[in-house]
Amino acid sequence: MKKDKTHIHWYPGHIAKAERLLKEKLNLVDVVIEVLDARLPMSSSYNNIKKLLGDKPRLLLLNKSDLVNPEEIKKWVEYIEKVSGCPVLTIDTKTNRNFNVIEKLVLKLAEPRMQALMAKGLLRRPARVVVVGLPNVGKSSIINKLTKSSKTKTGAKAGVTRQQQWVRINPNIDLLDTPGIIPMRQEDQDRAQKLAFVNSVSENAYSPEPVAKELLELINKNEKYTKKFKEYYGLNDETKLTTENISKSRNWIKTGGEPDTERTAQYILRDFRDGKIGKFILDTLE
Ligand SMILES: Nc1nc2c(ncn2[C@@H]2O[C@H](COP(=O)(O)OP(=O)(O)OP(=O)(O)O)[C@@H](O)[C@H]2O)c(=O)[nH]1
Numbered sequence: 001m002k003k004d005k006t007h008i009h010w011y012p013g014h015i016a017k018a019e020r021l022l023k024e025k026l027n028l029v030d031v032v033i034e035v036l037d038a039r040l041p042m043s044s045s046y047n048n049i050k051k052l053l054g055d056k057p058r059l060l061l062l063n064k065s066d067l068v069n070p071e072e073i074k075k076w077v078e079y080i081e082k083v084s085g086c087p088v089l090t091i092d093t094k095t096n097r098n099f100n101v102i103e104k105l106v107l108k109l110a111e112p113r114m115q116a117l118m119a120k121g122l123l124r125r126p127a128r129v130v131v132v133g134l135p136n137v138g139k140s141s142i143i144n145k146l147t148k149s150s151k152t153k154t155g156a157k158a159g160v161t162r163q164q165q166w167v168r169i170n171p172n173i174d175l176l177d178t179p180g181i182i183p184m185r186q187e188d189q190d191r192a193q194k195l196a197f198v199n200s201v202s203e204n205a206y207s208p209e210p211v212a213k214e215l216l217e218l219i220n221k222n223e224k225y226t227k228k229f230k231e232y233y234g235l236n237d238e239t240k241l242t243t244e245n246i247s248k249s250r251n252w253i254k255t256g257g258e259p260d261t262e263r264t265a266q267y268i269l270r271d272f273r274d275g276k277i278g279k280f281i282l283d284t285l286e
């Protein structure tokens, strides 16, 4: 039988536009906060960011850390700090954990640029920062949390083609109040699939059945993760973890007795994304 291939479809026109908008935002700030999904510490990062940023400082946030194992993500934090040379924090937007550290790190990262301004005879001003990341990683939730206590819009800055709204989140930091969306590129289907698992790809770009199947294939490579899925869906050790077997176990059957694999696929993706099955990191650390 031919293996089901997931085809995630991208729209090159959208990518070009997204890249242009992202670049405009990056040009406006002193520090960039890049948000990653903790379940995909590697696959949710942006390959091209170093090129776009040059030597502009960057803070990395592994968001949705409530959906991963704290010990496992710690190893990722160390690894990413080492390879990127950027500070990395784990956060989730349901708690305040590490949110005060975000502001401290932004100030620290911005300081050399502030010093450079003052060396040119300019006055110190608040550091400017933007939140960027792939779709659905939690950018808006983070911006909302950062701006919650202070809703002072500081207005558009002069010399900017597009009108941008800034919010003063503390006396020393201005945050751009709309995030920069990182465009996804076509070339890497493996990565596209992983992003579809965590709902970072528009649902119009794929059908759930092959994507759920690929998720189970990935899970089947990890014994511990397979066990969690089997426990959740009531499969015994001997039963293979497949969409069909989950359909049967849950009695998601079509009239006529066939397993309703399409409905099952939707449930699997939803349960996984909501963290109901357990905590999973889908990238592998060598
Ligand atoms: N479990 C969990 N869910 C989160 C967390 N942060 C955000 N979410 C959820 O993730 C989804 C996307 O969050 P948003 O803040 O809208 O993400 P975004 O990056 O602004 O998404 P786009 O605007 O579509 O690019 C929402 O359903 C949030 O409730 C988190 O820390 N943990």
Ligand SMILES: [Mg+2]
Binding pocket: 139, 140, 141, 179
């Ligand atoms: Mg948003």
